[in-house]
Amino acid sequence: MTEPTNEAGSGSPADPRRAMRRLLERDLDDVALAENTRLVGHRHETVQTDELTALIVRIGGEWLGFDALFAGRVHDPGVARRVPHRHAEHLAGIVAVDGEIVPAARLDRLLDLTADAVPPDPRLVIVGPVDRRWAIPVDEVEGMVRIPRTDVVDSPATVAGSLNRHTIGLLPLGDRHAALLDSDRILDLLDGGLR
């Protein structure tokens, strides 16, 4: 047989698709089931272990960390168009990313961040769940870091101004720290400026 046909009942064993189906849809014996259960349970535990992945970016003179679960993608900067009748200071406008049109936020204004002399390498960081996406222009993206949650410094006392209120803690990055942002709070504040 050169080609698998769809004739009724012609389930040739050579048909790789059928073989695959048989493999995937076979009944599990108790041992396999127990093993699978254990594996699924185990993986779950791994997720629970306290490690944090964060995207480190710079806005103005401040290094910030977004929880990677919250901030997924980084894009080239796009044109932001101002929104008529909407005057929230942090609303930069709307931008198009991957064929989607999302609001863009100026975190420097929301968090009172000061400008920095370091020349920017601007990028757009896309944050938020699918129905609450925001594009946040940043001056530099350093990359992802994985840090045990226990290493997150609790006191954000050294963090200045209103950034303080939106920070969960400080992420140690060698000789400096990045402020780990409170994703939910930031998102609520951003969304609040849309109406």
Added chain:
Amino acid sequence: MSDLGGFSMFDLFREEAETHCASLEVGLLQLESDPGDSNVAIEPLMRAAHSVKGAARIIGLDVAVGLAHAMEDVFVAVQGGDEALSAGRVDQLLAGTDLLRGLASIEESAIEPWSAENESAINALVDSLGKPADAVVDAAPTQPPASGPVEVTTSPEPSEVAKASISPDSPETAKASISPDSPETPRSSETPAATVPDEPPAPNAVSGSPVEESRTVRVDSGRLERMMRLAGEVMVTSRRFLGVREQVVGLDRRLESMEDGVGAAFRDAGDPLPKLRRDVDEGRRAVSELVEELDGLLRRTEEISADLYGQVLGSRMRPFEDGGHGFPRMIRDLARTLGKKVRFEVRGGRTRVDREILTALEAPLTHVLRNAVDHGIEVPDVRRSAGKDESASLVLEARHQGGMLLVKVRDDGGGIDPEALRRRIVERGMVDQAMAERLDGPELHDFLFLPGFSTASSVTEVSGRGVGLDVVQSMVHEVGGAVRVESTPGVGTTFELQLPVTRSVVRAALVEVDGEPFAMPLARLDRVLRVPASEVTTVEGRRQFSHEDGMIGMIRLSTLLELTGSEDDPEVESVVVVGDASGRYGLVVDRFLGEQDLVVRRLDDRFGRIPHVASVAMLDDGSPLFIIDVEDVLKSIHQLLGDGRLRGTGRAKTTSESEKVTRVLVVEDSMTVREVERQILTQMGLHVDVAVDGVDGWNALQSGSYDLVVTDVDMPRMNGIEFVTTLRADERFKRIPVVVVSYKDREADRLAGMHAGADAYLTKGSFREGSFVETVRDLLGIDA
């Protein structure tokens, strides 16, 4: 049950049965209304029944085999001339079709309960189909088990995919046709044979894809949406090749100058450098070839991506006749039940309509058509004595007009009696006698669209379905359309639904305001003009220019949009002329950028409603822009001009108000009610501004400070509940007292109003009772 290439056998049966049931129904109805050459017409029906039988046999659905077989036998008898197709017989055959269709619409797991439930009905039907034709009593039709696909919720997980396979017409999914042939290929439902495969599928052919599958597939609408977005992205990305090409060409130029340099050096030195020269030559040739190849690729990519884009967009468009397959059947059954004779006709069936609109149209049209048969069309006796043809004419017509889709439902029935309607309005306590007498034409007909309003003297089984014309209106409003009624007593009634052809693509003029591009749908623009400053005159602080037959007042678009805009008056103003029945205006923009087809995107819900903005879109370079809602802009202009807030293109500041006036905003779409409210409030010494719907009201709120808001509930664009909710959500308006005045007097409506944040909920009868005045006094703290 065994499976085939990922499809269960039942799925295949389902696909097949659905298609054949549709052919059966169309064919039966046609045969009944026009027997013509019944030998030819019966052929496809026979094959359809035969195919269903074959498909059912394969999966061992004996009930369906028996039924389809009995139906086939009848068709054979008719074709052989042994029997003539009577109306009673057609009823039976339609009932059989319904049963088969019902079976095809359930989940595989529900077959057994379904069979048990319907067994006796099927057996009875098979029995009577088996009886000779003359035994068939020409009775009223047996109640069909269900019209259209039966919604079955046996699936324990309400996953979207599962739902999609059960009820293909649910809003989550939509029928879309990815047609291998051009979308223009006519496919008429008037020739039922066209939907039946040429060869009756032999039982073993069922295992392959049914023939229909290659013509029409169902695609999840969300997936189609994503495909469209990606197709757009492909197009934008392909244009980036242009940049690469430019770079390569630049490289070639550099090589060219290098070559010149080498040539010069060669001459100067007199030293032959043949190898170097050859190398450079070769390099340039290679680059030229590359550029050529790149050009070819570029052209091809652009063509393909534009085509892909067009195809994906086109897949949203369906011929009008694709919607409402159930209409002929519904009308036939209804007319038979009511003892009326109706000739139903669909005109403009090929008119292409966005499937979103088509889906949205189904329910309102069903209602309007039922309404026409039930209330509009008279029984044959009455028609005869009125000198009309016994059979009434009911026409459903679709066509494009002025960039809109116009759908008309026209009957030649008794029409709407204005006196009866006035009486009814007064009876219901909606307005008093004096006001009712002043109501005329459209104002009067507007009452038909109020919830629970019916002029039918008795609630028949047909009309008493809890769906009123108010639902029709709100459904049409939802997709951005409008509905009107025209009626002449004794002559007939026409319902006219005006809808956008698509909500997907709009041809727009691009303008720049304050450095930002904006799109204005061309269909809504009168003219685009460049007006020299010397032609602009100023009257009472308002700038205007003369054009054709009159003066056109100028308003800066930037002012309306609350953008800064250019404050200079340039040598030549760029003006977009827009207008409606009440006037034309010149919107001043900074400059024109051109014209473009834009794919309309929904604005992120989180923005709520932004005044003057209809939606968003993306330009060719992938940057976003807003599409202006011209209708809304016009409303704002009326508002602003009426209040004198827009003197001098919006830049002149209003003088400070020294006297304290209590200002009331009345938001109401009925002119009559609006006028009554305005009069009452003015008599109370209040300053009254009016707005015609929620959006209008919302815009008015932005520019005036009000002490009280009075609003209706049922209004186009933004209804009263949305309006009050929006108002309450805004810090600035939180504390303004709001009175809702509505015809809706059920407790649930009152609760909805209060829940939204209204301070009082009154019915329109309250004008007479004086409770309106009392409530306003209370809320404003005025002594009686």
